[in-house]
Amino acid sequence: MLTISDLSVSYGLHRALAGVSINVSPGEIVVMLGANGAGKSTLLRTVAGICAGQADGKIDLSGRDLQSRKSDEIVEAGIAFVPEGRGIFGDLTVWENLMLGAYSDRGRRGKEKNLKWVLELFPKLTERKSQVARTMSGGEQQMVAIGRAMMANPEILMLDEPSLGLSPLLCTELFGNLSHIRETGMGVLLVEQNAKQSLAIADRGYLIENGEITGENAADAMLEDPAVQAAYLGGAV
Amino acid sequence: MDILISGLLLGGTYALMAMGLNLQYGVARIMNLANGEMLVLGGLAAFWLFTASAISPLITALVVAPLAFAGNWLIYRYLLLPLVRRSKNQGQLEVDSILATFGISFALVGVMVSIHGEYITYSYLADPFSILGSTVALNRLVAFLAAATIGAALYIWLNRTYAGTAVRAVSVDTEAAGLVGINVDRISALAFALGGAVTAVGGTLISTFITLDASIGVIFTMKALIIIIMGGVGDIRGAIIAALILGLVETTVATVIDPGLTLAAAYVIFLAVLLFRPQGLFGRRTS
Numbered sequence: 001m002l003t004i005s006d007l008s009v010s011y012g013l014h015r016a017l018a019g020v021s022i023n024v025s026p027g028e029i030v031v032m033l034g035a036n037g038a039g040k041s042t043l044l045r046t047v048a049g050i051c052a053g054q055a056d057g058k059i060d061l062s063g064r065d066l067q068s069r070k071s072d073e074i075v076e077a078g079i080a081f082v083p084e085g086r087g088i089f090g091d092l093t094v095w096e097n098l099m100l101g102a103y104s105d106r107g108r109r110g111k112e113k114n115l116k117w118v119l120e121l122f123p124k125l126t127e128r129k130s131q132v133a134r135t136m137s138g139g140e141q142q143m144v145a146i147g148r149a150m151m152a153n154p155e156i157l158m159l160d161e162p163s164l165g166l167s168p169l170l171c172t173e174l175f176g177n178l179s180h181i182r183e184t185g186m187g188v189l190l191v192e193q194n195a196k197q198s199l200a201i202a203d204r205g206y207l208i209e210n211g212e213i214t215g216e217n218a219a220d221a222m223l224e225d226p227a228v229q230a231a232y233l234g235g236a237v
Numbered sequence: 238m239d240i241l242i243s244g245l246l247l248g249g250t251y252a253l254m255a256m257g258l259n260l261q262y263g264v265a266r267i268m269n270l271a272n273g274e275m276l277v278l279g280g281l282a283a284f285w286l287f288t289a290s291a292i293s294p295l296i297t298a299l300v301v302a303p304l305a306f307a308g309n310w311l312i313y314r315y316l317l318l319p320l321v322r323r324s325k326n327q328g329q330l331e332v333d334s335i336l337a338t339f340g341i342s343f344a345l346v347g348v349m350v351s352i353h354g355e356y357i358t359y360s361y362l363a364d365p366f367s368i369l370g371s372t373v374a375l376n377r378l379v380a381f382l383a384a385a386t387i388g389a390a391l392y393i394w395l396n397r398t399y400a401g402t403a404v405r406a407v408s409v410d411t412e413a414a415g416l417v418g419i420n421v422d423r424i425s426a427l428a429f430a431l432g433g434a435v436t437a438v439g440g441t442l443i444s445t446f447i448t449l450d451a452s453i454g455v456i457f458t459m460k461a462l463i464i465i466i467m468g469g470v471g472d473i474r475g476a477i478i479a480a481l482i483l484g485l486v487e488t489t490v491a492t493v494i495d496p497g498l499t500l501a502a503a504y505v506i507f508l509a510v511l512l513f514r515p516q517g518l519f520g521r522r523t524s
Contacts, residue, residue: 050412052325071415087413089406096402103403104418152418
């Protein structure tokens with residue numbers, strides 16, 4: 001279980017996160033909704049160990065303190081992150097990307113099992129395995145990114161706006177795939193602008209505004225909440 | 238034909254030294270201006286052991302490689318890693334590393350002058366050898382073959398092994414490399430050390446047929462730089478082609494026009510590349 005307590009992050013004088021506390025349990029999909037600049041990406045990047053800002057607070061994964069660790073140590077501890085823009089190795093092949101996903105000791109242990117799982121979830125990657133990742137379409141690159149993160153055998157998978165730049169059809173496919181990931185027992189922490197589709201697959205949601213958590217509820221309750229509807233769902237569902 | 242053969246042989250050795258700088262700049266993101274001094278050190282070691290104990294430079298290369306690896310690892314770990322850690326972006330790291338390695342190059346030149354201030358020259362396998370109807374010095378051919386073997390081994394290691402793939406991953410994207418669990422600092426140190434070792438071995442080989450001296454390193458740094466920029470940073474195939482082109486052009490100019498103009502010719506190609514293909518021969522334009 002990922003527990004973040006009272007996390008604050010500043011970039012110089014600018015405070016991006018102020019006292020954020022959230023948690024994600026195994027097998028649970030948690031979505032974080034917020035406007036641009038609300039601090040969603042900062043939150044995920046801080047947890048993943050690639051945030052340039054000054055962080056203060058507690059990040060705990062099943063009893064291990066992960067605050068201010070390096071990104072490779074955090075992957076080893078069990079948190080995989082798909083950054084915004086996917087962060088795949090464009091010059092390497094699909095296969096090399098997936099294999100590198102299992103670079104950590106943790107990933108190496110579950111390599112065969114996870115590879116089988118990833119290729120079942122994204123059968124297209126099998127036929128594309130020797131293709132250079134950069135030459136693939138946005139949706140396929142997103143599959144590589146998610147597949148690579150799952151190869152790290154994480155307890156918690158974090159995704160920063162995975163639907164960004166995808167067509168409505170691919171979005172639907174993406175969220176369908178994400179809801180399957182839950183079956184492996186992984187916890188998923190998702191940052192999204194696509195509130196409707198992400199809430200539809202999520203168990204719980206948080207609202208974040210100006211670096212602070214302003215609401216937390218079960219996902220279906222959030223879908224019905226008039227305030228959420230007004231702010232993130234374009235008025236009506 | 239003579240020009241073609243000796244040009245290609247020279248280019249092959251250039252390719253090896255450029256591969257060294259390519260690893261240091263492409264993976265560890267250190268523009269190492271002391272690269273040429275590392276090359277001269279490799280040559281100095283060969284000269285030393287050959288004149289003192291008649292040890293073949295090919296044997297010396299086996300000694301130079303681990304020593305240069307260890308030395309470059311220490312340089313990265315203790316002099317350059319602090320710069321990497323404090324730099325906020327690639328531009329700042331580039332400025333810092335250029336200044337730092339420029340200083341290191343002076344220090345190394347000083348050390349080498351104090352060891353051996355004269356020309357580094359000796360006669361090893363300077364026999365004529367006939368190949369495809371042309372006559373070349375045997376040492377050039379041996380150096381080329383050794384360079385080609387090392388280069389091919391490096392290429393296969395980078396492209397066909399898991400460790401090599403991790404090195405390439407760091408060169409593509411350091412942040413993403415960290416996110417898959419790669420210890421970027423460790424891989425960068427490895428690449429920097431390996432690059433230094435490759436360059437030093439290149440120097441050992443080059444010293445069998447080119448006269449070096451303690452302060453000539455900067456010329457080789459510039460040549461390596463020209464090759465890398467012509468071939469495209471991080472592109473080994475491009476660097477090999479670029480090195481062969483440089484070897485050919487230098488040999489042609491030296492034979493047909495005047496040996497004094499080789500360096501000028503190198504800069505002319507360099508300028509042409511910067512003007513017309515700044516992304517390198519095979520490089521993609523950065524989007």
